[in-house]
Amino acid sequence: MNSPVAQRFIERVESRTAVIGIVGLGYVGIPLALAALRKGIKVIGFDIDQKRVDDLNAGKCAIKHIPMDLIVEGVRNGHFVATADFDRMSEPDALLIAVPTPLTKHREPDLSYVVKTTEAIAKRLRKDQLIVLESTTYPGTTDEVMRPILEKVTGLKSGEEFFLAFSPEREDPGNPDFGTSTIPKVVGGDGADALAMSVALYSALVVTAVPVSSTATAEAVKLTENIFRAVNIALVNELKVVYEAMGIDVWEVIDAAKTKPFGFMPFYPGPGLGGHCIPIDPFYLTWKAREYDIATRFIELAGEINSRMPYRVVNRLAELLDTQVRKNLSDARILILGIAYKKNIDDMRESPALKLIELIEKRGAHVAFHDPFIPIIPPTREHAELTGRKSVGIGAESLAGFDAVLIATDHDDVDYGTIVTHSKLVIDTRNACARNGVMAANVFKA
Ligand SMILES: NC(=O)c1ccc[n+]([C@@H]2O[C@H](COP(=O)([O-])OP(=O)(O)OC[C@H]3O[C@@H](n4cnc5c(N)ncnc54)[C@H](O)[C@@H]3O)[C@@H](O)[C@H]2O)c1
Numbered sequence: 301m302n303s304p305v306a307q308r309f310i311e312r313v314e315s316r317t318a319v320i321g322i323v324g325l326g327y328v329g330i331p332l333a334l335a336a337l338r339k340g341i342k343v344i345g346f347d348i349d350q351k352r353v354d355d356l357n358a359g360k361c362a363i364k365h366i367p368m369d370l371i372v373e374g375v376r377n378g379h380f381v382a383t384a385d386f387d388r389m390s391e392p393d394a395l396l397i398a399v400p401t402p403l404t405k406h407r408e409p410d411l412s413y414v415v416k417t418t419e420a421i422a423k424r425l426r427k428d429q430l431i432v433l434e435s436t437t438y439p440g441t442t443d444e445v446m447r448p449i450l451e452k453v454t455g456l457k458s459g460e461e462f463f464l465a466f467s468p469e470r471e472d473p474g475n476p477d478f479g480t481s482t483i484p485k486v487v488g489g490d491g492a493d494a495l496a497m498s499v500a501l502y503s504a505l506v507v508t509a510v511p512v513s514s515t516a517t518a519e520a521v522k523l524t525e526n527i528f529r530a531v532n533i534a535l536v537n538e539l540k541v542v543y544e545a546m547g548i549d550v551w552e553v554i555d556a557a558k559t560k561p562f563g564f565m566p567f568y569p570g571p572g573l574g575g576h577c578i579p580i581d582p583f584y585l586t587w588k589a590r591e592y593d594i595a596t597r598f599i600e601l602a603g604e605i606n607s608r609m610p611y612r613v614v615n616r617l618a619e620l621l622d623t624q625v626r627k628n629l630s631d632a633r634i635l636i637l638g639i640a641y642k643k644n645i646d647d648m649r650e651s652p653a654l655k656l657i658e659l660i661e662k663r664g665a666h667v668a669f670h671d672p673f674i675p676i677i678p679p680t681r682e683h684a685e686l687t688g689r690k691s692v693g694i695g696a697e698s699l700a701g702f703d704a705v706l707i708a709t710d711h712d713d714v715d716y717g718t719i720v721t722h723s724k725l726v727i728d729t730r731n732a733c734a735r736n737g738v739m740a741a742n743v744f745k746a
Pocket residue numbers: 323324325326327328329346347348349352398399400401413416417434435436437469470471472473576577
């Protein structure tokens with residue numbers, strides 16, 4: 301039985317009179333805003349980045365794959381506004397938080413964005429509001445970090461005077477088959493009312509809300525999903541090395557194995573892990589596990605294997621340059637194709653291509669890159685020195701000027717036939733040439 305407060309909230313969601321606030325308008329926050337607007341729910345978006353706020357209100361977005369028509373319409377009809385004025389945080393019925401959760405330089409959880417956001421909310425919290433953390437984090441964050449701040453600053457009690465929940469984001473940027481609205485959302489609440497309110501909210505926004513027993517369980521679900529990916533990618537990366545030594549093509553093996561209708565799920569090798577999730581999130585659990593004197597050896601091992609991959613690719617590049625074009629890596633000209641962390645998106649956070657550029661340049665080679673999604677390298681935390689470098693063209697003449705082309709990310713919008721025809725040597729870490737039917741004697745998988 302819901303309390304009258306929870307019941308009123310649920311009715312406001314069902315009648316579409318509820319307003320939601322989204323804090324952090326990035327890769328997760330903007331699609332979430334779109335999912336709400338699509339269902340006729342008004343959104344106030346909050347961000348500390350004034351330029352991002354101004355751009356959104358002008359119908360522009362720095363993230364290429366996100367369609368802006370609903371935002372433009374929302375700004376026009378008053379259903380959407382972006383703001384850096386946090387005093388407006390008391391207006392929405394619910395505040396959903398999607399701010400970054402990176403690692404510190406000592407590879408420990410950096411909760412500073414979550415803490416700052418919680419403090420900002422606490423100063424303006426209105427009685428009966430629902431606060432939901434969506435940022436990926438270790439089990440216990442909502443209960444041990446957020447709840448004490450909110451209760452201390454406001455003097456209000458979670459579960460009675462305001463409501464707190466965790467619902468992990470499962471965004472897969474660039475995925476043509478699944479978007480925010482069509483992916484089920486796991487929800488854990490601090491108490492029965494918080495759970496009922498967040499299930500009602502997410503049932504209105506996405507295809508299904510999946511309730512779990514606590515916020516910590518919901519936090520663990522997200523980490524489990526990403527650790528599952530990290531470990532399986534490490535496994536195929538290891539298999540690639542073994543099979544390569546045996547003259548067996550790992551991609552052919554995986555394609556055949558996946559015809560098994562049960563008990564196998566394909567994962568693919570690559571030049572290393574990238575993105576904001578898989579290289580980072582597993583270490584949130586590793587860190588928290590230490591509090592319980594437990595070592596997460598599987599996770600550490602996967603991290604070790606995956607982080608060795610760029611080094612392996614560069615060694616293979618050097619070896620192939622030597623044997624195929626009689627060139628030392630130290631005086632070679634290398635073109636890296638695709639520097640986004642995965643295909644068909646413009647996000648390059650933690651991209652292994654950046655590590656490849658760093659490692660190849662350290663060996664003395666000249667490196668250029670081509671990426672149809674990234675004309676200029678934006679500032680990144682780990683490779684600030686690469687900021688401002690520009691994507692080069694890949695016409696026949698330009699390709700002939702390189703000793704090798706290294707395919708790091710296999711965007712669809714690239715003519716792989718031209719690459720193979722006009723390059724001396726192609727090293728393919730994604731099986732792109734075979735998949736596009738353009739394998740040739742100068743193409744080597746790595
Ligand atoms: N990108 C993905 O595909 C993805 C998928 C699943 C989960 N996640 C998780 O979602 C969370 C957000 O990731 P993202 O990729 O959207 O990040 P992002 O960097 O694209 O966006 C975060 C936004 O938050 C804003 N911000 C930072 N501090 C703020 C503050 N104190 N108040 C208000 N706004 C603030 C930033 O200006 C930025 O616009 C992270 O925890 C991430 O791990 C991301």
